[in-house]
């Protein structure tokens with residue numbers, strides 16, 4: 542009997558769980574992804590080049606302004622919409638989804654997160670002016686914001702102040718430092734960087750969030766970029782040697798980023814969204830492949846082997862587990878999570894990142910040798926998916942570390958070091 546191609550599932554599983562607006566935004570991302578981004582993905586992956594055409598189309602579609610309020614001309618989306626759109630984009634081009642995530646996340650800190658902070662009247666007025674400026678740049682001028690936080694030190698995990706320093710001067714700051722893994726390096730218009738206000742005894746509380754214009758004198762992008770996966774994010778090194786920026790570069794009031802990050806840890810969870818999409822794509826591919834429906838491949842079916850059926854069942858279970866946790870976070874994450882809510886966020890993050898890699902690995906083993914060809918997207922999904930769980934601050938290792946500790950200890954609790962001689966079990 543001939544195999545009839547089936548439509549691919551919705552990224553939320555059941556679209557009925559989403560609002561009409563969310564469904565429309567996902568549909569827009571799906572259309573762009575399917576028709577435009579997926580066909581270009583292999584070329585940009587091969588060349589490790591940034592898909593600037595995708596960026597132009599994201600801008601034209603209005604999705605670059607996803608997290609800008611409607612009254613400012615944006616799409617009025619928030620955390621949930623960012624997660625859903627980035628996940629859908631991830632099905633078609635993981636690197637575009639991750640790059641989109643960086644930009645959209647910067648606009649979320651500036652907008653939704655800032656709106657929920659307890660600011661003084663003066664800070665609120667100041668922030669309103671900054672929001673108007675930066676949101677207008679995104680909406681009217683299609684400007685793109687990268688979010689290079691990482692420096693390769695303990696600051697990325699909140700254990701030390703950022704090494705990049707901002708010295709206050711008349712009308713602005715002088716920023717000096719360097720950032721590693723700057724996704725969108727060389728194509729962004731602004732780099733939303735975290736730096737430490739240069740004061741004696743500065744701590745992570747003195748973190749500043751500044752949008753450094755890419756064309757400011759001194760800004761440069763350096764170093765090679767030839768990684769395993771997510772190659773089209775072109776996440777090279779950003780160097781900021783005494784770069785002057787104006788007061789208007791502030792994306793949050795001075796000293797407020799630390800509080801924002803403590804109160805909105807779910808923003809770290811946005812990094813999982815592209816990988817949710819990659820996991821779905823690997824599963825969809827495997828089903829198509831085993832049913833002999835992959836375009837350009839001979840219509841040979843392999844679905845009749847019980848071993849394949851079992852493997853697909855395993856993938857399906859892992860995918861649904863990841864999706865359930867992903868959607869719970871995407872749709873219900875709130876500021877100020879208590880200890881158990883934070884555990885759920887980290888458990889969801891870990892599950893999506895590790896499941897994406899596991900599903901892709903199982904997909905390759907199940908589809909077999911012919912599926913590993915670079916002419917097919919599965920080997921790219923596999924390489925891209927492997928990058929997820931190394932992303933700070935919630936790497937897979939650090940999720941396990943923090944989950945284990947928070948499950949067993951209250952925040953201030955410690956143990957006396959155990960001397961094995963005093964341990965009754967040693968007797």
Ligand SMILES: Cc1cc2nc3c(=O)[nH]c(=O)nc-3n(C[C@H](O)[C@H](O)[C@H](O)COP(=O)(O)OP(=O)(O)OC[C@H]3O[C@@H](n4cnc5c(N)ncnc54)[C@H](O)[C@@H]3O)c2cc1C
Nearest residue numbers: 688689690691693698722723724771776931932933936938
């Ligand atoms: C494709 C890609 C794109 C990226 N894009 C961006 C971006 O746009 N913006 C951005 O800010 N970053 C970005 N990153 C960087 C990413 O978030 C991490 O910062 C980076 O991968 C960490 O590099 P590393 O493993 O060499 O770090 P290292 O600092 O060497 O850490 C190695 C591992 O050690 C563990 N570790 C680190 N510090 C501690 C600690 N204090 N205690 C216990 N364990 C610790 C962690 O598990 C970590 O994975 C990107 C990374 C990738 C792969």
